[in-house]
Amino acid sequence: MKKLVMSAAAVALLTLTPQSGWAQAATATPGKDVSMVLLPKFLGISVFDQAHKGAEEAAKELKNPTALQFLGPTPQNSVAGQIEIVTNAATQNVKAIMISNNSGDQIVPAAKAAQAKGVKVVTWDSPIPSADGEDVFVAQVDFSEIGKVMADMTLGILGPDGGKFAILSASPDASNQNAWIAAMKTALKDSKYAKLELIDTVYGNDESEKSYTQAQALLDKHPDMKLIMAPTSVGIVAAAKALQDEKLCDKIKVSGLGLPSEMLAYTKNGCAPQFALWSFVDLGYLAYYTAYMLSTGAIKAEEGAKFKAGRMGEYSITKDPTRAKGLRVLMGPFTIYNKDNVEAAAK
Amino acid sequence: MTNAAATLKRWETLMFALLVVIIALNSLDSRYFLSIGNFINLFQLSIEKSIVVLTMTLVIIGGEIDLSVASVMGLAACVAAWTFQHGAPMPLAVLFALVAGVLAGLNNAFWIAYIGLPSLAVTLAGLIGYRGVARILLEDRAIGGFPDWFNRLGQQAMIGPLTASIVIFFALFVFFAIVLHGSALGRLIYAVGSNVQAARYSGVRVGIVKTDLFVGSAFVAAVAGVLYAARLGSVRGDMADGFELDVITAVLLGGVSIFGGKGNLVGVGLAILVILNLRNGMGLANITGNTQNYVIGGILILSVLAPNVWQDIRNKWKGRGT
Numbered sequence: 128m129k130k131l132v133m134s135a136a137a138v139a140l141l142t143l144t145p146q147s148g149w150a151q152a153a154t155a156t157p158g159k160d161v162s163m164v165l166l167p168k169f170l171g172i173s174v175f176d177q178a179h180k181g182a183e184e185a186a187k188e189l190k191n192p193t194a195l196q197f198l199g200p201t202p203q204n205s206v207a208g209q210i211e212i213v214t215n216a217a218t219q220n221v222k223a224i225m226i227s228n229n230s231g232d233q234i235v236p237a238a239k240a241a242q243a244k245g246v247k248v249v250t251w252d253s254p255i256p257s258a259d260g261e262d263v264f265v266a267q268v269d270f271s272e273i274g275k276v277m278a279d280m281t282l283g284i285l286g287p288d289g290g291k292f293a294i295l296s297a298s299p300d301a302s303n304q305n306a307w308i309a310a311m312k313t314a315l316k317d318s319k320y321a322k323l324e325l326i327d328t329v330y331g332n333d334e335s336e337k338s339y340t341q342a343q344a345l346l347d348k349h350p351d352m353k354l355i356m357a358p359t360s361v362g363i364v365a366a367a368k369a370l371q372d373e374k375l376c377d378k379i380k381v382s383g384l385g386l387p388s389e390m391l392a393y394t395k396n397g398c399a400p401q402f403a404l405w406s407f408v409d410l411g412y413l414a415y416y417t418a419y420m421l422s423t424g425a426i427k428a429e430e431g432a433k434f435k436a437g438r439m440g441e442y443s444i445t446k447d448p449t450r451a452k453g454l455r456v457l458m459g460p461f462t463i464y465n466k467d468n469v470e471a472a473a474k
Numbered sequence: 475m476t477n478a479a480a481t482l483k484r485w486e487t488l489m490f491a492l493l494v495v496i497i498a499l500n501s502l503d504s505r506y507f508l509s510i511g512n513f514i515n516l517f518q519l520s521i522e523k524s525i526v527v528l529t530m531t532l533v534i535i536g537g538e539i540d541l542s543v544a545s546v547m548g549l550a551a552c553v554a555a556w557t558f559q560h561g562a563p564m565p566l567a568v569l570f571a572l573v574a575g576v577l578a579g580l581n582n583a584f585w586i587a588y589i590g591l592p593s594l595a596v597t598l599a600g601l602i603g604y605r606g607v608a609r610i611l612l613e614d615r616a617i618g619g620f621p622d623w624f625n626r627l628g629q630q631a632m633i634g635p636l637t638a639s640i641v642i643f644f645a646l647f648v649f650f651a652i653v654l655h656g657s658a659l660g661r662l663i664y665a666v667g668s669n670v671q672a673a674r675y676s677g678v679r680v681g682i683v684k685t686d687l688f689v690g691s692a693f694v695a696a697v698a699g700v701l702y703a704a705r706l707g708s709v710r711g712d713m714a715d716g717f718e719l720d721v722i723t724a725v726l727l728g729g730v731s732i733f734g735g736k737g738n739l740v741g742v743g744l745a746i747l748v749i750l751n752l753r754n755g756m757g758l759a760n761i762t763g764n765t766q767n768y769v770i771g772g773i774l775i776l777s778v779l780a781p782n783v784w785q786d787i788r789n790k791w792k793g794r795g796t
Contacts, residue, residue, distance in 0.1 A: 231616040
């Protein structure tokens, strides 16, 4: 009798646990017919084409019978064009639209009208600032994560003995770069990075020429410097070029945030052995999964919802700490590029 | 004269035929095309440009051009947003915006009508300058949070399914049709546009006609800018950037001669419908971006070419007859 009760309890426990103990991550049901639109800031930009590639990959995996529409305005007509595409998508009764918003809050009336017609509005890369008219934002990376990755790359390149390094940033009032540098300084306080010493921070204003001269100035000023960290895709290329021109790549290295296609040569020749960027392919893939699962009702756009996004694993919807209101799915982490993977990514 | 009337008729017939073809193709292509909601959207998405097309028609018939309209739209929107953010009640902010428009128009008119500079140069300076002021006012910020009644003005149906902007467009269409085709001012605009010297010798006060044109153009652009702000519910410094080319395209497609003196609002009205239906149809067929521009550019060239080719053929036949 006792045994029976025990085993009954065990059975009850087993059956209950998945629901009560942990929130189970929802999974997508493939093969549902969901018409979807992927809307970049504008057409003709390689990172958006990469996001399109990722979204198509997800579409194939989920066996969505309706083809994904990749629609975008021209750069000259970005705001009006995005509004027009959102409005027409609502007219066509599409189920979900994924926006890299370039229209600030001006997209809100069109997005709200689309939502009122039952369209799920997912933003990626760039959210709607007020979060009005948006179900959820698929964010690429977290600011604090960027600081940690920069510290890790510095340590990885310089090795356990560490050394002195300087930062070559964009403009002195670029809010995202400043936040990333602050995040790196916070990360550096960890004893793990005790051997790394930040000696200088200079600004190249995201202009190639100015960044190049600033990098040269750093080389003259700090002969014992081992690395230049440039958290900007313009600065990192300029610094790598300065090192290459001065034939210093054996002694001094460059790292930071850069585009694989622009960094390919410098990574191959050892000037910039490691740099980082988030993958736009993954961002498109995750945005597609999120929008598909919202549209099919597998998840709801509310705090705490968990879901499994194919090859990328589990994600959850949380409050977006970077905006007053709004929900986000945080993608992360970075892709670290080195000589082994940079070539494939540069294509 | 009967010949000229016949030519005009042919142009409008051409536009009308084009419109019918486009509407037929759109209806066949997309089952969403023929719905009231879509027709409202079709107007709504370009309604501010369409409003400015009306005054641009008068300006171009008058032998001039106003390249500053889009910048005046942006300026008006930014002035309204800026004054609202600095504490002005919304009606007052709108008034400031319209006053800014009139001032911009007076400035254009002064250099063109009284100093005698070409309007191309003066309004090009305006295009740059008024946009500059708009950007200085707002920097990189976006201003929103306008009162609900203001946003409704641009977003919600007022009369039947029609929004305020659409009602204003049709009212202005009737008004400017009367001005151009039924008033003394309209006759003077044609006179100045066809031959400014002849008009001057026959006692037309050309300066006043031109002042009317540029102040009217800028005022209507300011109205359109305010309506645009209401439709989007948020204002940035780059609002309406580049709209002037779309506006001028519609006027030329409407059969108005870029050299002035020729054209009418019926043709322009049809051209607006052609462009809107074409854009909407391509949008619903998921054709966007550069392809849309390419098609509209192509139609503009064809429609300018077609009557000339027709004229050539006719002349050749006539030549044979004699």
